[in-house]
Amino acid sequence: MSSSERIWCDCAAVQSLATFLQGSSNHTGTSRREDAAPPRARKRRCQRDVEPGLEEHENLNQIHPVEREDSPLHSRDSGDSLHRPEDACAPREPQDPLRQAPVPASEYPAGEASGTEHPASGDPPGAPQTGEDHTQPAESEDAFPDVTREDIRNTLKYIDLLRSATLGASGLSDDVLEQLQNPLQEELKITDPDVVLSIELYMASANGSRETYDTIRDAIARRQAGIEVLSYYKVKRTIEKLTGICPVVNDMCINSCMEFTGAQESLDACPKCLQSRYCPIRSKETRKVGRQQFTTIVPGPQIQALYRSPDTAKDMTYLFDRYVVLLFSIDGAQLYRNKQSDCWIYIWVVANLGPDKRYKKRFILVGGVIPGPKHPDNLDSFLYPGFFHVSALMREGLKVWNAALNSEALSRIFVALGMADGPAMATVQGTVGHHGARGCRIYCRLVGRHKPGCPHYYPALLKLLGPPIPGCEHDDILLTSIRLPSADEYQENLKLVVAADSDTQFKQLRRATGICKPSIFSGLSRIFPLPLGFPIDLMHLTGLNLPDLFMGLFRGVIKGSTRSDPKTWPCAVLQGQVWVDHGRRVERAMNFLPGFHDRPPRNIAEKISSGYKAAEFQTYLYKYAPCMLRTILGRPYWQNLCRISRAIVILHQEEILPGELLESKELLDKAVVEFEELYYARDPDRLHIVRPAIHNLWHTPDEIVRKGTLIGCTQYLIERVIGELGADIKQPSNPYANLSQRALRRCQMNGLKIMLPYTDRNLKPPGWLPRGAIDLGDGYALLRALDGCARPLPPSELAAFNDFWLLHPELRPRAPKVRKWARLRTPREQVARSAWKETEKPLSRLRMARCVKFLHDGRTDVGEVKYYCLLGSEGQQRAVTLVSVFGPPDMQLYEDSFKTVELRTYQGAQNLLVIDAKSIKSVVGMVPDDMDMAADYTVDYEHLHVGLHYAVVEKMGFTLDVMAG
Incomplete structure (x- = not known):
């Protein structure tokens, strides 16, 4: 697949930024057909050619994302709801009730909504009864307890000061x-060797104390009188002066x-x-x-x-x-x-x-x-x-x-x-947060619904059954009717909130607009028009919020229902011994995941309340669960999970095809409505199930069209920084100053x-390889261990090599011998290992990393690497791999699960094949489908067993390999 067919991870955001900086109000993009070069190369050329002058940036107020004429994302004729890029950001005709009345009751007035009709009666169990108090409550003050009109005035002062900074x-x-x-x-150069020594000593003892530095300094002084190592205070001042x-x-x-x-x-x-x-x-x-x-x-x-x-x-x-x-x-x-x-x-x-x-x-x-x-x-x-x-x-x-x-x-x-x-x-953006009536993170126009007498709003599309609730009378909402955020609407609504004459009017406008104060970002002169510069955070959304929701439903422990027990719901299947066995199965799958899965899921039944990490939840819910729960969870619930899992896997890629992005949008359009029908079912007692995470997930494909892939702008980075700095604290008595x-x-x-x-002791030169490695080009490299000598091939392997030599006779050696290599580094920086060395360890001491996806004869297959070797004479050698090819996937299950469950059968020595090492695309985990819970991994040296079914598990965040052929 050529790079020109890819949406690069920064392409949409970067080109939007380039257009924005140009200040061009008419240009809406550049057709990809104008230049056949890869997007990244063309993108940078365009930016260099049109780099703006410094005077052109002061009064910009509109972003114009790039159009792609060959992208199916533009069309909405077929009924899909993926908005075109220009729809995402272009100003629209004002239709918000705020423009006619200062305090609207709802964005969707009763009787005028855009969805399916439903009866006014026919209350579900737990629906509010006639005679109950349905007075519309104010929004919860818990979401924004301290935001007052005085806070607005203070923020405006900060903004004014920023504008004159x-x-x-x-x-x-x-x-x-x-x-x-x-x-x-000039480049920084330090000519005094004593200063260089002092700085290197200071950096080497970075995680130590001042006493550690002074101890080493004194030891050097005693050993060599002529060396003058700077004091701790002086070396700190020197570094501060050098760096500024x-x-x-x-x-x-x-x-x-x-x-x-x-x-x-x-x-x-x-x-x-x-x-x-x-x-x-x-x-x-x-x-x-x-x-x-x-x-x-x-x-x-x-x-x-x-x-x-x-x-x-x-x-x-x-x-x-x-x-x-x-x-x-x-x-x-x-x-x-x-x-x-x-x-x-x-x-x-x-x-x-x-x-x-x-x-x-x-x-x-x-x-x-x-x-x-x-x-x-x-x-x-x-x-x-x-x-x-x-x-x-x-x-x-x-x-x-x-x-x-x-x-x-x-x-x-x-x-x-x-x-x-x-x-x-919500604090940075100045909005009401996820419990507000207009609580959408990206500030779309959806108005939420609330339970009778409850101040928290939920972004439910389907209208509640039972007596009408003030503020929630609007009918079902079609996804295609939800408009994306507009900078013009935000600014006009903000003006209304700022101009509120009383606290009562402020609270009413806050509910109607979803805005509680200006954002401090308004004081910066070079930003995207607010609120378009605040992306969805995939880490918390898919790594914490959605897993918490689904695990609460599947375990029957979700809180908020007063008239029914969640443990009796048909989706609550992970209870009792089923939950215990499921946790053990998740734990035993760990040994089949490669080591670059930094956080393999632990026993979820035991550890779910003990710091289960976002990466563990993601691997479990979107990779394990579609396979492991298919025989436990009811089919409608399982397929809803599969739809969401497939969409999330696509959205986590570094590179996304337009067709994949459209696929994710279509899956989420169906899954979001299906989720409400299955779990919420218009029952007021279950309204809390429709959490903001479901609504935010639906927005994600549109956000990718507007900003580029979101995997590069998540909170993973800040979480890692916090973890590393927190681990460096050495003064518990005053941790914040430290x-x-x-x-x-x-x-x-x-x-x-x-x-x-x-x-920088960790900095390696470009092209660095460990000792004994061989660079194969194109990002591939053979890594040791290396067999001591070439060895004769056994009959089963010789047959596979003979088939290869028939196609490549120039690589046939005089004697059928090969010298084995243990590892291969791929362009993705993954290291594929081999059965030659991994089978020397029991499964209990292993994170198996020898199963790979490769391309052969135009078809994507999965195989177990036996070993690597070099064929041919000196100077014309070619790296090849002996693999045991897994059987074809169960296509019916693959389609029923929306491409989330790919089961293949291990065939061992019955299906050996020699392939070019560079045909390997990625390293995958192969998790057993029929897991023997009594098997002793401490004595299992085979790891994979002939005739058993294994599910393909790839790490979240990598580009999906198309199942070609």
């Missing part, structure tokens, strides 16, 4: 400001309510909890000391460091030569399990680096660590210092010295996306590693 007022010292505005125009990366420290409330910045910088006490800002003991008349500080690490000096290395400077041209595109990500964490220890961290991702580099640890720019122990009430105040700096860079530009070009350039900053989980996104220092230290060391690559 300057670097001189960003809190940097004079030395750092001078370095930022006039960067050194230093903290901006501001006082904050001791209860984490707010930071004393912006318009609240002069306050002496927190306006919410009334706690004093300053410490009465340490403060003096001439110098006041804050009780707690918050550290911001501004991105400007970190970006400058990226350009001072020739290699990294070249990598920074993936998108533009003169523009720096940043992605913002924030998340909270609990540092300690058994005590309140909330802590929030935010980072900047440099999108100018390619996807193969931008997510690596040394290129992540930590922006700040918001101390706890409580949740920050005024998050805008904590984001303000970092955003002020970014806004100043947008307005004044960032001077960088490009080491690759040996020239100075003025770069502009563009913040493309703001990423967060659901609760944090965490801030660890974050600052990481940024400084990353900057130094970029400017001085020899200080």
